[in-house]
Amino acid sequence: MSARPIATTRSAAGMPTARLAVWWIIASEIVIFGGLLGSYIMHRLAHGVWADYAAATNPWIGGFNTFVLLTSSLMAVLGHQAAERGDGPRAAKMLYLTCGGGLLFICVKAYEWTTEISHGMTITANTFWSFYYTAAGIHALHVIAGCIIMLFVAQTAKKNLELHRVEIIGIYWHFVDVVWIFLFPLLYIAK
Amino acid sequence: MAETIHVGHAEEHGHHDHHEMSFLEKYVFPLDHKMIAMQYMFTGMFMALIGGFFAYAFRMQLAFPGMDVPFWGVVTPADYNALVTSHGSVMIFWVAMPVLIAAFGNYLIPLMIGADDMVFPKINRLSYQIFLISAIIIIASFFVEGGAFGGAWTAYPPLSTKAQYSLTPIGSTMWITAVALEFVAFLLGGINFITTAMNSRAPGMKMWDIPMVVWMIVIASILFMLSVGPLLAGGIMMIFDQQLGTAFFDPDRGGDPILWQHLFWFFGHPEVYVVLLPAVGIVAEVMTVFSRKKLFAYKTVLYTAIGTGVLSFTVWAHHQFIAGIDPRMANVFTVTTLLISVPIAEMMFVYIATLYGGKITLTTPMLWALAFVFEFLIGGITGIFLGASGNDIYMHDTYFVLAHFHYTFYPIAIIGTYAGFTFWFPKMFGKMMNDGLGKLHFWLTIIPFNLIFLPLFVLGASGQHRRIYDYTNFPELAQPWQQDLRQLATISLVVMLGAQVIFFYNVIKSWMSGPPAGKNPWNSGTLEWTATSPPPHGNWPEGLPTCYRGPYEYSHPDHDKDYWPQNEPA
Ligand code: HEM
Ligand SMILES: [Cu+2]
Numbered sequence: 001m002s003a004r005p006i007a008t009t010r011s012a013a014g015m016p017t018a019r020l021a022v023w024w025i026i027a028s029e030i031v032i033f034g035g036l037l038g039s040y041i042m043h044r045l046a047h048g049v050w051a052d053y054a055a056a057t058n059p060w061i062g063g064f065n066t067f068v069l070l071t072s073s074l075m076a077v078l079g080h081q082a083a084e085r086g087d088g089p090r091a092a093k094m095l096y097l098t099c100g101g102g103l104l105f106i107c108v109k110a111y112e113w114t115t116e117i118s119h120g121m122t123i124t125a126n127t128f129w130s131f132y133y134t135a136a137g138i139h140a141l142h143v144i145a146g147c148i149i150m151l152f153v154a155q156t157a158k159k160n161l162e163l164h165r166v167e168i169i170g171i172y173w174h175f176v177d178v179v180w181i182f183l184f185p186l187l188y189i190a191k
Numbered sequence: 192m193a194e195t196i197h198v199g200h201a202e203e204h205g206h207h208d209h210h211e212m213s214f215l216e217k218y219v220f221p222l223d224h225k226m227i228a229m230q231y232m233f234t235g236m237f238m239a240l241i242g243g244f245f246a247y248a249f250r251m252q253l254a255f256p257g258m259d260v261p262f263w264g265v266v267t268p269a270d271y272n273a274l275v276t277s278h279g280s281v282m283i284f285w286v287a288m289p290v291l292i293a294a295f296g297n298y299l300i301p302l303m304i305g306a307d308d309m310v311f312p313k314i315n316r317l318s319y320q321i322f323l324i325s326a327i328i329i330i331a332s333f334f335v336e337g338g339a340f341g342g343a344w345t346a347y348p349p350l351s352t353k354a355q356y357s358l359t360p361i362g363s364t365m366w367i368t369a370v371a372l373e374f375v376a377f378l379l380g381g382i383n384f385i386t387t388a389m390n391s392r393a394p395g396m397k398m399w400d401i402p403m404v405v406w407m408i409v410i411a412s413i414l415f416m417l418s419v420g421p422l423l424a425g426g427i428m429m430i431f432d433q434q435l436g437t438a439f440f441d442p443d444r445g446g447d448p449i450l451w452q453h454l455f456w457f458f459g460h461p462e463v464y465v466v467l468l469p470a471v472g473i474v475a476e477v478m479t480v481f482s483r484k485k486l487f488a489y490k491t492v493l494y495t496a497i498g499t500g501v502l503s504f505t506v507w508a509h510h511q512f513i514a515g516i517d518p519r520m521a522n523v524f525t526v527t528t529l530l531i532s533v534p535i536a537e538m539m540f541v542y543i544a545t546l547y548g549g550k551i552t553l554t555t556p557m558l559w560a561l562a563f564v565f566e567f568l569i570g571g572i573t574g575i576f577l578g579a580s581g582n583d584i585y586m587h588d589t590y591f592v593l594a595h596f597h598y599t600f601y602p603i604a605i606i607g608t609y610a611g612f613t614f615w616f617p618k619m620f621g622k623m624m625n626d627g628l629g630k631l632h633f634w635l636t637i638i639p640f641n642l643i644f645l646p647l648f649v650l651g652a653s654g655q656h657r658r659i660y661d662y663t664n665f666p667e668l669a670q671p672w673q674q675d676l677r678q679l680a681t682i683s684l685v686v687m688l689g690a691q692v693i694f695f696y697n698v699i700k701s702w703m704s705g706p707p708a709g710k711n712p713w714n715s716g717t718l719e720w721t722a723t724s725p726p727p728h729g730n731w732p733e734g735l736p737t738c739y740r741g742p743y744e745y746s747h748p749d750h751d752k753d754y755w756p757q758n759e760p761a
Contacts, residue, residue: 005308006735007301007391017310021386028378028416035421035457039428039439039450047445123437127445130437134428 018168026175029142033179036138037186040131044190051191053128056121061112062188065105066180069143072101073177076170079157083167088160095154095166098173102147109140132187139183142176222312223728228297229619230319232612235290238326239605242281243688249274254674254681256661269358271660272341277329279344280366283462284373285326287604291469292377292415293322295611296384296408298619302719303402305393305736305758307729309383318379325372332365340366343658345455348440348448352432364433371426374419381412393718393758396738400757402717403486403742406493407472411465414500418461425454452514456507463599464503468496470607471538474560477614478542480715481557482549483745483753487541495541499534506531512580513587521580528578535571539564550746554713555629559610562637563602570598573648588658591651594644601640609636609694616701617708621724624705628697635690642683646676716754717742 008017044050079094113133123133146169153165221227244262251258252266259265266274297315301308309315332339340362342351351367354360388409392401428439429451438444440451479486486492508516508524542564551557573595577583586592616624655668662668662677711720718738722730736758744755 005306005310005312005729007306007308007387008310010306010391012392012396013389015390017386017390020390021311021382024382024385024416028381028420031417031420032423033420035454036424036428038421039424039454042450043447123431123435127438130428130431130439134431134437138424138427 016164018164019171022168022171026172029175029179033135033138033182036131036135037182040135040186043127043131044186047127050128053126054187054191056116057132057188058112059188061108062184065108066184068101068105068108069177069180072098072105073174075101076173080167080170083157083163086160086163088157088163091163091166092154092158095150095157095169099147099150099154102143102150105143106140109136135183136187139176139179142179146173146176220316222308222316224297224301224309224312224315225619225726227315227319228294231289231297231322232294234319234323234326235286235294238281238285238289240691241330242278242286243691245274245278245281247684247688249278250681250684252660253662254678256663268660269338269341272343272658273333273339273359273362275658276341276343276366277333277339280370281329282600282604283344283466284370285329287466287600288373288377289322290608291466291473291604292384292408292411293318293380295404295469295473296380296412298615299402299719300384300387300405300408301391302618302722302726302730303405303717303742304388304391304396305718305731305738306387306391307731307735310387310391311383314379315383318376318383321372321379322376325369325376328365328369328372332362332369335361335365337362345459346429346451347455348429348432348451349442351451352429352440354433360433364430367426367429367433371423371430374423374426377412377415378419381416384412385409385416393736393738396757399489400738400741402472403475403489403492404469404472407468407475407496410496410500411468414461414468414503415465418458418465418504421454422458425451449511449514449516452511453507456510457504459510460507461500461503463596464499466603467535467599468500470563470603470610471496473607473611473614474542474563475545476715476717477556477560477610478545479743479745480614480713481554481560482546482551484545484549485741485743485745487544487547489741489743492538492541495534495537499531502527502531502534506578509578509580509583512583518580525578525580529575532571532575532578539568539571555624555626555633556610556614558630558633559606559613562633563606563610566598566606566637566640567602570595570600570602573598586651588656589651590647590655590657593657594647594651597644597647601644605636605640609633614713615719616698617712618719618722618724618726620702620705621708622701622705623708623712624701625697628693628700632690632693632697635693636687639683639687639690643680643687646680650676711756714752714754716744716756718757721756721758 011017013020075094075097079091079098082088082090082094121129123130150169150173153162153169156162157166217223218226221230248260248263248266249271251260251263252271257265263270297309300306329339337359340346340351340357340359342357342359342363346363346367350356351363354363357363388401388405428437431437432439432441432446438446440446440448442448475486475492505527506524508520509528512521512524573591577586577592577595613624613629616622650673653668653673655662655673659665659668662673708724710722710724712724713720718736719726721736738757739760740755740757742757744750744757746753747755
């Protein structure tokens with residue numbers, strides 16, 4: 001196609017289109033996770049014994065991963081600041097660091113899951129563990145997808161192009177972070 | 192939405208560098224919103240033929256049990272279940288949604304708000320591609336071992352999750368996968384519709400200048416977005432139950448089958464408004480043009496639509512009155528259900544008030560629009576019967592329910608689509624359709640439609656349950672008069688399906704050799720009619736329009752012409 005449509009340059013609602021879009025994406029993601037976690041909470045309330053199952057999770061690993069994600073979100077913020085100043089290369093660097101956080105999160109998760117599975121706590125062990133793997137798994141997919149998109153954004157940002165995208169992917173990343181902030185207490189801590 | 196308009200300086204440079212596009216670029220992987228709309232439109236119509244064929248096959252079995260159905264063969268019980276399930280799923284997810292939201296949304300939103308395209312053309316293209324894959328999966332499921340899923344379009348577990356009950360180990364998973372992919376496609380499309388309408392309006396187009404159909408498609412997209420998430424999560428849980436052996440919905444192992452019903456209907460009820468609202472919008476456009484009047488109570492209609500949208504999240508359990516929910520909850524859902532029929536009724540009154548005193552021309556699109564009001568009314572009113580939980584305990588899962596929702600969905604998906612398609616055909620293809628053939632097609636569709644479904648109300652009230660393969664096994668449901676009504680319904684269906692040949696003939700004939708339409712054959716005031724027919728890539732190569740007034744300035748006292756286009760300076 002030729003030039004970008006003029007439609008993309010307008011902002012009748014007073015907000016850049018990409019930011020508007022990412023908020024709508026987040027809205028629809030909220031209901032996806034909302035439905036999943038709502039179902040989980042209803043089950044959890046109905047089955048007291050789930051507290052015993054939850055006791056087998058490892059809050060230290062979960063806590064460490066929370067810390068990793070929060071730090072990576074900080075990197076995303078620093079990247080946004082750099083982009084605001086027009087410093088593309090630094091913004092890209094910060095995004096790479098954010099990605100690094102995501103990668104570390106996934107690696108820790110992989111270790112955690114392997115241990116749990118080898119101890120017989122598989123996705124079919126009982127419905128608590130089904131929710132545990134499903135919810136955390138869908139979240140992990142979001143982490144991976146965010147990392148991949150972030151690498152693309154960083155590639156262009158490095159050349160000082162499309163710097164507004166740094167903010168957009170940052171918003172998305174904070175959202176992924178917030179989802180984890182809900183998952184962590186629900187799956188690991190609530191006894 | 193702020194009402195301020197920022198006109199970017201980028202407005203000036205548009206599509207100057209026109210390079211010749213290859214066939215693939217133009218028709219197979221297009222970025223142009225109009226071409227993507229056509230892809231959705233024709234895929235949707237093709238799926239409608241498939242869905243109609245399914246209905247033909249299982250209706251033949253009901254009217255003439257055990258017969259060798261032409262083009263299908265003997266309908267076995269497994270066939271019957273697969274056909275009914277696929278008919279419902281296809282008509283809702285692969286016909287109503289793509290045609291009403293995606294095709295009309297893609298075609299109309301940029302043109303009616305005076306933009307040259309959607310804001311995310313590539314996401315738009317991706318949306319169609321995912322949709323196409325989902326359509327292929329649902330059709331392909333007929334050819335796998337065990338055949339297509341037969342557990343109804345609502346897919347209640349445990350029937351849908353356990354292969355030893357459904358006997359479709361692969362088909363069930365293909366069904367839910369296809370549905371989930373379709374949702375993803377419409378989430379992507381919806382983001383486009385919402386952001387485009389919010390951000391890319393022509394300079395001068397304020398909130399109240401947006402044509403009603405654009406509003407309706409946007410509100411529908413928002414509703415879809417906010418209701419489908421839990422079911423998407425539920426879909427993943429269902430796939431895991433089917434393929435990994437989890438027990439989310441399995442009561443034997445700590446799961447809860449009713450959970451699925453909640454997730455399904457929390458989406459399923461808003462979904463009916465997701466498809467209703469675009470049709471309401473289309474009819475509003477057609478009615479104003481052919482009665483040369485302003486839309487009655489524009490803002491009220493809008494608030495009503497938003498109110499309906501909000502309320503539609505609070506009624507879902509009226510589908511579950513006999514699923515063992517607490518009777519006190521049934522009371523609550525009865526009240527909300529009765530409440531939601533108020534805004535719907537109001538919309539119908541608004542149409543009638545718009546017609547009142549107008550200069551009415553009965554063109555083909557106008558006939559469809561009028562039929563929409565007339566037929567949908569029947570659907571809406573019977574909904575009130577069902578919303579009363581005491582009554583629904585008797586009516587639930589009978590043909591009364593089936594007739595109710597066909598009197599809503601059919602006006603929406605078929606009548607609404609024909610109203611819109613015949614109305615915008617001149618814009619889409621640059622030719623006028625043949626009005627005589629159009630009217631013939633109209634009557635040969637509407638009369639059989641009523642002859643199919645009116646008898647089904649009677650049968651339902653006499654106790655005929657849905658989803659039964661052969662009523663001759665139930666003596667009290669196999670009385671001669673009942674079988675006669677079944678045959679009436681089936682024969683009417685065959686007539687109606689046959690009449691669609693007239694439509695396709697008319698489309699092809701008019702497209703090839705119809706009289707040229709010119710820019711604005713209906714003397715309509717909205718912006719799409721100021722572009723050439725069909726509009727080129729970029730819609731207005733000479734420069735995008737500016738908007739000066741509302742969309743329905745017909746018979747305006749201060750203006751000599753009987754309409755005052757939105758783009759004409761005062
Ligand atoms: C006036 C507003 C409406 C009311 C009060 C209403 C009420 C109801 C109720 C109570 C049921 C459940 C009956 C049962 O299963 O026992 C029902 C079923 C249904 N309604 Fe409506 N309805 C309304 C409008 C609509 C609209 C606009 C649509 C479609 C666009 C629609 C589509 C359906 C469908 C598809 C079902 C049956 C689903 C199934 O069991 O397969 N309804 N309606
Ligand atoms: Cu409903």
